[in-house]
Amino acid sequence: MGEENKVILHGVWASPFSKRVELALKLTGIPLEYVEEDLQNKSPQLLRCNPVHKKIPVRVHNGKPIAESLVILEYIDETWKNSPRLLPKDPYKRAKVRFWTSFVQQQLFDTMFTVTKTEGEAQRKAVKEVSEKLQVLEEGIKELFPNGNPCIDSQNIGLLDIVILSLLGPHKVQEEVLGIKIIDPEKTPLIFAWLTAINQLTVVKESTPPHDKLVALLKFLRENSLKSSA
Amino acid sequence: MEQVQLLGMWLSPYSYRVIWALQLKGIAYEYIEEDLSNKSPLLLQCNPVHKKIPVLIHSGKPICESSVILEYIEEIWPQNSLLPCDPYERAIARFWIKFADDKGPIVWKICGTRGEERQKVIEESLEMLKTIEEHGLGDKKFFGGDKISMVDIAFGGLAYWPGVIEKVLGRNLLEAHKFPRLHAWTKNFKEVPEIKENLPDFGRLLKRQT
Numbered sequence: 001m002g003e004e005n006k007v008i009l010h011g012v013w014a015s016p017f018s019k020r021v022e023l024a025l026k027l028t029g030i031p032l033e034y035v036e037e038d039l040q041n042k043s044p045q046l047l048r049c050n051p052v053h054k055k056i057p058v059r060v061h062n063g064k065p066i067a068e069s070l071v072i073l074e075y076i077d078e079t080w081k082n083s084p085r086l087l088p089k090d091p092y093k094r095a096k097v098r099f100w101t102s103f104v105q106q107q108l109f110d111t112m113f114t115v116t117k118t119e120g121e122a123q124r125k126a127v128k129e130v131s132e133k134l135q136v137l138e139e140g141i142k143e144l145f146p147n148g149n150p151c152i153d154s155q156n157i158g159l160l161d162i163v164i165l166s167l168l169g170p171h172k173v174q175e176e177v178l179g180i181k182i183i184d185p186e187k188t189p190l191i192f193a194w195l196t197a198i199n200q201l202t203v204v205k206e207s208t209p210p211h212d213k214l215v216a217l218l219k220f221l222r223e224n225s226l227k228s229s230a
Numbered sequence: 231m232e233q234v235q236l237l238g239m240w241l242s243p244y245s246y247r248v249i250w251a252l253q254l255k256g257i258a259y260e261y262i263e264e265d266l267s268n269k270s271p272l273l274l275q276c277n278p279v280h281k282k283i284p285v286l287i288h289s290g291k292p293i294c295e296s297s298v299i300l301e302y303i304e305e306i307w308p309q310n311s312l313l314p315c316d317p318y319e320r321a322i323a324r325f326w327i328k329f330a331d332d333k334g335p336i337v338w339k340i341c342g343t344r345g346e347e348r349q350k351v352i353e354e355s356l357e358m359l360k361t362i363e364e365h366g367l368g369d370k371k372f373f374g375g376d377k378i379s380m381v382d383i384a385f386g387g388l389a390y391w392p393g394v395i396e397k398v399l400g401r402n403l404l405e406a407h408k409f410p411r412l413h414a415w416t417k418n419f420k421e422v423p424e425i426k427e428n429l430p431d432f433g434r435l436l437k438r439q440t
Contacts, residue, residue, distance in 0.1 A: 052329070052365050066321045068328055075321040091305040092291055098298045103279065136279055 016166035117225035234259040243387025253424040330384035
């Protein structure tokens, strides 16, 4: 098989954005060649494929590159017609999924980074903000899980599940390193049940690095961040 | 007939994105101008999460976030399509729509800043415009080729705001010799009848910024 049909993913194992695309490709059973990028020394292929942002993930198929994890996921959904479909068929339900995906991406991601990279008052403020946003999300996803019980399996897992997993899937790692409760099953029971359900899927377990490796990574990133802002 | 309402605000380029999409597809709608200093119960009910415009209400169902609304409009009313058919071309279009969402807003910060901060914002804006000039447009009439598309709509605010900002700053921002493609695009975009007939009044915008 020549270059034409190969799917190549340029990613970084530690990146939640990279993990999203890896997981989606695993779920759809699309064979891929994974290229681990060194962000301190980006490959010429990466720079050529994403000249605008020079970032991962970048997915290359038939020699054509696509950048931005959410754009890649929508592309995957449109080109592979077997299950799982990452977005619902109904346009209004699709709009809901896109709305909440945007909410997690824009309202939660940056604030969670602040929680992991700061201490003292800055961290307390960010933790409070995350908590408030999670309450909004808890309320919002009630219409997505009307029976109050998120049943996620490898056939119905979708875009929003993948996105929330990429941010808060490793919440136990985050809680261990930071000594802060991020997902409280009493305050946000639906989000807690949702994350638990996603994390239990075999395909997710197989894609998730070992707990200790993630703890070491987060400690390293946090220490670096605190040092550089000191 | 299905009822379509748009909660919008004349100052907001995000509001205009939805107006342009509805106009280009020939969809009849009721426009409701919101006073953002005194938000209506309808807005607060339809967008409890962000309490922001634009909100599209279709047969009583609210859709929020302009990019989400644009995709919804495209799916419900596929005539005069605003996205390419080919999935790869659609991915490229979505890449630039996301760029417009993530990086575009820097331009709106120019008038609200002063001194060193303003200079920094101007430099970042010029970088952003340079990226569009070099990587986004090519030598096509519009972002997607010969026909106006969702990407042009997403960048639509850039077709009229820089002119206002230049008047406020007293200097050029989007100089023709530095940004020939963007200049040509601005002209092409504003000549599309549905856009030409639906642009905010320049004088009113300027008065608001000064």
